[in-house]
Amino acid sequence: MSLSRLCATPIAALLLVLLPTSAALAQGGPSLVVTERVETRTLAETRPVFGEVVARRDSAIAARVAGIVDEVGVLVGDLVEPGDMLAVLDRQLIGIELEQAEAGLAEAEAGIEVAQARVVRTQDVFTRTDSLRGSAAFSEGRLEDTRGAFSEARGQLAEAQARLLNAQAALERARYNFERAEITAPFRGVVLSVETDPGQFISVGNPVVRLLDVTTLEIEANVPAQYIAGLSPDLSLSGETEDGTPLDLTVRAILPTEFASTRTRPVRFVADLQSLTRRVAVGQSITVSVPTDAPRDALSVPKDALTQSASGWSVFVDEEGVATPRTVQVGVAMGDRFEVLGGLNEGDFVVVRGNERLFPGQPIQAANADTAQSGSPSDTPSEN
Secondary structure (H helix, E strand, O other), X not given: OOHHHHOXXXXXXXXXXXXXXXHHXXXXXXXXXXEEXXXXXXXXXXXXXXXXXXXXXXXXXXXXXXXXXXXEOOOOOOEEOOOOEEEEEOOHHXXXXXXXXXXXXXXXXXXXXXXXXXXXXXXXHHHHHHHOOOOOOOOHHHHHHHHHHHHHHHHHHHHHHHHHHHXXXXXXXXXXXXXXXXXXXXXXXXXXXXXXXXXXXXOOOOXXXXXXXXXOEEEEEEEEHHHHHHOOOOOEEEEEEOOOOEEEEEEEEXXXXXXXXXXEEEEEEEOOHHHOOOOOOOOOEEEEEEEOOOOEEEEEEEHHHOEEEOOEEEEXXXXXXXXXXXXXXXXXXXXXXXXXXXXXXXXXXXXXXXXXXXOOOOEEEEEEHHHHHHOOOOOOOOOO
16 A cells, blocks of 8 residues: 555554554564454445436526616626525616506595595485475485485495505505516525626516525435335435545435336435535536345444455454454445455454554554544554
8 A cells, every 4th residue: 555545544644653663663563553343233235326416496586577677786606695686677667657556546545535425425315305204395206316316425435445446456566566676586596697688678587597596405316216115215325426525415305206218216315515625516426325225234344454365355353462364254345344244253353554564463553443533642552
């Protein structure tokens, strides 16, 4: 293993500090190594499936009113927050229509007052005329005239009330148009394209900008249909980016569709993509490790402990400070470990760093992998 490769991991970097000097080797001192425990884990055989980063919301933000574009406030690539201005339509004509609607409402309210006064007046006349019934001053014709006037006044009041409702609706519409003349961002996102320019007329529904929601990125992978039974919402899986960065995934949804040509079904996964050091982009490839069977308990050994020769796989076991070789029968690869079919027992400590320099029976001084990663000085073996 090259020096540059050894320095690529925290454990390897620590091991370089702990490695004995040539003088120590010459004196027969123990070789400093890092070990890890052979243990039973719940494992499942997996198959890599390629997915890609997608956005839950990729929206063409449309105009809600028609008009001439007066101002465009964003450029491609801008990050906008909810409520930020994207574009503004010419409000002069819309403002005039709002003033007309306000005047129409005032006129309708005045008409209500006039109609109500007419109803009260004609009702009084009708009541007085009807009270003369049986006297010499009573006239049946006059009573009918006052009854008709009263009915007409009530009809006019109903018409005035209808005009008032129309005026209120017209005012609400005018206010809506005036407020929506400024087109704002409905969610946090990045502007992918600007679809209009100042001076351009746009109709209701015309796109203004295309906005990508960067807060709801997730992963979609087309999983072979035969593996779908092993997936369920909230199931935790592992994955990695193109550069090998590990990623913890959770199944969010299994979509009820299947592509007949590939016999695959789309599955959505969520992950903490914002924690990646490399900026994430929609369409970026992600490899998902999909289980091919039900999880089971199996004895497992770290991959780094295994070395291969003509006789098969072998490991060095720490037996009371002595490097003892063991031939191992391994099963399926599961993440960073292999299933153990024979040759090792639970609780054995195998060398995972420094094993390439060992020979059978060599004295060793071991640091556990967990303490080596944490860098705890109390648990790190010292060089004598």
